[in-house]
Amino acid sequence: MSLKLETIAFDADDTLWQNEQFFQLTQERFATLLADHAPRDHLEARLLAAERRNLGHYGFGIKAFMLSMIETAIEVTEEKVPASVISEIIAAGQEMLSHPIELLPDARETVAALTDSYHILLITKGDLLDQERKLAQSGLGDLFDGVEIVSDKTAGVYAEIFRRHGTAPERAMMVGNSIKSDVIPAIEAGGWGVHVPHDLTWVFEHAEPPVHHPRFCKIASLGGLPEVVARVA
Numbered sequence: 001m002s003l004k005l006e007t008i009a010f011d012a013d014d015t016l017w018q019n020e021q022f023f024q025l026t027q028e029r030f031a032t033l034l035a036d037h038a039p040r041d042h043l044e045a046r047l048l049a050a051e052r053r054n055l056g057h058y059g060f061g062i063k064a065f066m067l068s069m070i071e072t073a074i075e076v077t078e079e080k081v082p083a084s085v086i087s088e089i090i091a092a093g094q095e096m097l098s099h100p101i102e103l104l105p106d107a108r109e110t111v112a113a114l115t116d117s118y119h120i121l122l123i124t125k126g127d128l129l130d131q132e133r134k135l136a137q138s139g140l141g142d143l144f145d146g147v148e149i150v151s152d153k154t155a156g157v158y159a160e161i162f163r164r165h166g167t168a169p170e171r172a173m174m175v176g177n178s179i180k181s182d183v184i185p186a187i188e189a190g191g192w193g194v195h196v197p198h199d200l201t202w203v204f205e206h207a208e209p210p211v212h213h214p215r216f217c218k219i220a221s222l223g224g225l226p227e228v229v230a231r232v233a
Helices: 020-033 040-058 062-076 083-097 107-114 128-138 155-164 179-188 222-232
Strands: 007-010 119-125 146-150 172-176 192-195 216-218
Touching: 007 155, 020 040, 020 062, 020 083, 040 062, 062 083, 107 222, 119 155, 128 146, 146 155, 155 172, 155 179, 172 179, 172 222, 179 192, 192 222
Parallel strands: 007 119, 007 172, 119 146, 172 192, 192 216
Antiparallel strands: none
């Protein structure tokens, strides 16, 4: 017998508002700054390796990205990177940290449509100050019954969050653009995972979708979520 759905949780970046596009624009700027020192493909590979290497040290977010860019700039220039380039990298990161929020289509309408019937959570990972800033600027804060900013998203993290908010994982649904972070671990915790693809997804968030799992759903946009919720509930 199916359990009644009680809680719906949303990812933030690239689910409710734009995020990855600003990383890619900054990476283009970074490539231009280092064009005299490394070919674009080589530079991108070195930056990706630095990001992967630094995840355990810095976690996710813009500040971690800035540090990985600086580290890469030092590496590819054999420690000869001009101070002006480091300054430009820092300025680019600061611009990212102050960029206005751009809500994705149907974000507010979809979350608002579910607030009367379900316990609504925001579960996002990344830098605490930056995520708090984006939530405050989004105008969506009043729609959530709880906000969780975590260092990573695992099955254990989801199970603990759902239980802390008074919901068994089997009665919860996680909605997001990342198969790796939003869908698979939520399903492993016992809940539903709803994939809302975004045109731009960070390479570290790529994973094979669990297409044959009974608690997996995919929708083209957030506007399709109420129909999915109605079927599940």
